[in-house]
Amino acid sequence: MRRTRFDEWPCPIARTTDLIGDWWTPLVLRDAFAGCRRFEQFQESLGIPRAVLAARLDRLVDEGLMERRRYEEHPPRYEYRLTAKGRAFWDVLAAMWRWGEDWLWEDGAEPPLMLADRETGREVRPVMVDETTGERLDVRTIRIRSRRGARRAAGA
Amino acid sequence: MRRTRFDEWPCPIARTTDLIGDWWTPLVLRDAFAGCRRFEQFQESLGIPRAVLAARLDRLVDEGLMERRRYEEHPPRYEYRLTAKGRAFWDVLAAMWRWGEDWLWEDGAEPPLMLADRETGREVRPVMVDETTGERLDVRTIRIRSRRGARRAAGA
DNA sequence: GACACAGGGTTCACTACTTGAACTGAGTCC
DNA sequence: GGACTCAGTTCAAGTAGTGAACCCTGTGTC
Numbered sequence: 001m002r003r004t005r006f007d008e009w010p011c012p013i014a015r016t017t018d019l020i021g022d023w024w025t026p027l028v029l030r031d032a033f034a035g036c037r038r039f040e041q042f043q044e045s046l047g048i049p050r051a052v053l054a055a056r057l058d059r060l061v062d063e064g065l066m067e068r069r070r071y072e073e074h075p076p077r078y079e080y081r082l083t084a085k086g087r088a089f090w091d092v093l094a095a096m097w098r099w100g101e102d103w104l105w106e107d108g109a110e111p112p113l114m115l116a117d118r119e120t121g122r123e124v125r126p127v128m129v130d131e132t133t134g135e136r137l138d139v140r141t142i143r144i145r146s147r148r149g150a151r152r153a154a155g156a
Numbered sequence: 157m158r159r160t161r162f163d164e165w166p167c168p169i170a171r172t173t174d175l176i177g178d179w180w181t182p183l184v185l186r187d188a189f190a191g192c193r194r195f196e197q198f199q200e201s202l203g204i205p206r207a208v209l210a211a212r213l214d215r216l217v218d219e220g221l222m223e224r225r226r227y228e229e230h231p232p233r234y235e236y237r238l239t240a241k242g243r244a245f246w247d248v249l250a251a252m253w254r255w256g257e258d259w260l261w262e263d264g265a266e267p268p269l270m271l272a273d274r275e276t277g278r279e280v281r282p283v284m285v286d287e288t289t290g291e292r293l294d295v296r297t298i299r300i301r302s303r304r305g306a307r308r309a310a311g312a
Numbered sequence: 313g314a315c316a317c318a319g320g321g322t323t324c325a326c327t328a329c330t331t332g333a334a335c336t337g338a339g340t341c342c
Numbered sequence: 343g344g345a346c347t348c349a350g351t352t353c354a355a356g357t358a359g360t361g362a363a364c365c366c367t368g369t370g371t372c
Contacts, residue, residue, distance in 0.1 A: 001327050001360050003179060004203075010268045012256025013249055017182045020252075023159060023330075026173045034300055039349050047160075049331055054350060075339040077348065085259050090295045091284040093169055095251035096176075100168025103241050112166045114303050124298055125287040128247040130280050134290070139246045142280055144190055147270050157331045157356045179359070195320050205360055210321060231368040233319065 011144075016092070019063060024048050028056050030093055032066065032086065037079040065089060094126040167300075172248070175219060180204050184212050186249055188222065188242065193235040221245060250282040 006018040020026050027046055036042050043053055057080055060066040065086035071079045097115060105111050115124040128137045162170040162177075176182050183202055192198050199209055213236055216222040221242035227235045250271070257267050271280040284293045 003328065003359060006183070007260075011186070012253045012260060012267055012269070013182060013186050014256075015260045016252040016256040017176075020173075021177060021179050021182070023177050026177070027162070027170055030167070030169050033295060040347085043349095049333095050350070051332095051352080052330065055329095075348075087295055088259060089255055091293065092248070092251040092255050094284050094293055095248040096172040097168045099245055099248050100170075100172040103244060104163075104168060104171045110303060111168055112303055113168070113300055115298055116301050118297050118299050122288075124293070126284045126293055127287045128250050128282045129285050131283045132278075132281065137247065137250055137280070137282055139189060139243055141274050142271055143274050144269055145272050147266060147268055159330060159357070196318085199320095205362095206321070207323080207361095208359065211358095231319075 019059075020092070022056060022059065024052060025056050025060070026093065026096065028053070028060065029065070029082075029086065029089060032080065032082050033090060033093065037081060039078070039080075042080075060086070091126075095128065098126045175215075176248070178212060178215065180208060181212050181216070182249065182252065184209070184216065185221070185238075185242065185245060188236065188238050189246060189249065193237060195234070195236075198236075216242070247282075251284065254282045 006014040006021075009015060009018075020029075024046065028042060028048075031042055031045050036045060039053065039057070042048065042057075043050060046053075048056075057066065057068070061068050061080070063085075064083055066080045067083055068078055068080055071077055094115070101111050115126070116122060117124055129135060130137060162174040165171060165174075176185075180202065184198060184204075187198055187201050192201055195209065195213070198204065198213075199206060202209075204212075213222065213224070217224050217236070219241075220239055222236045223239055224234050224236055227233055253271060261267050271282070272278060273280055285291055286293060
């Protein structure tokens, strides 16, 4: 009776959910973006149980979002760094950031943290657009459909 | 020894994680976007245990992402619909979709599903940009910082 | 009125996952 | 030799997820 797995489902959202549905995982990734690399750094920053942190890092390495490398020979010390796949995940965290910021401080308060440009210091506010048109996504105009249907519709 | 809660943490990612870190929740929302409204529809579409579905819908209603309304008096029947807060969550799912599509079918295969414009049928490919500049987000140029620090830096 | 059926759940026994604290082990510093 | 650091592992207790069965209200049908 294992927890239902989504990682073989045909839907990209399902597969992604399988990964970040593990409790703590998005926060481990957030800390990695913020510069954490060593086991102890993640552990102290988050207050996460050590066994859970070890399991999460292992999975992120297995899935190819992070890599574990030795950065010191004597004594042997390891660090965890984001790979290209892991860095690409930033868009998901940015979307979570923006939605949380907009909707989870409802009594007129503002979150104490913000995203800012590293150089100019100006606030960054992420939004989702369509890559080809550059226009903001509008749920009402989008639907999920099968690619085969799409090919058929295009006459292929 | 309850699961650690993130819903009061100062970081928007942490608060959002608290919500979608519940197993199944992003898939319930996906189905809601795809048009599901009734308990039975969600249950059949996902194959989710009924008790878990009831708990997830309750929470989504509590948090204000969905509302439960009676759509028929005799017999009494209820449906769950997305609120504005819930619809705004689409950007997070779109980010998950895009990342999953790009990185979770690694052996050259394509996911069998796609996002498409409801009318033209053209594929939609979501990307994150900065609202003011319109440029794609680049992790390396962004950092997380405190708003108070920002005010101080701006001389306010 | 008796029976079957549908929607929308609840209850229950069984596991898998989280938690917090303690422990391990390699290697350095003094 | 003793204290200390990093990077984990082990373990008991408790919480959450799973699958199946059950419940209740109300319809429709004989």
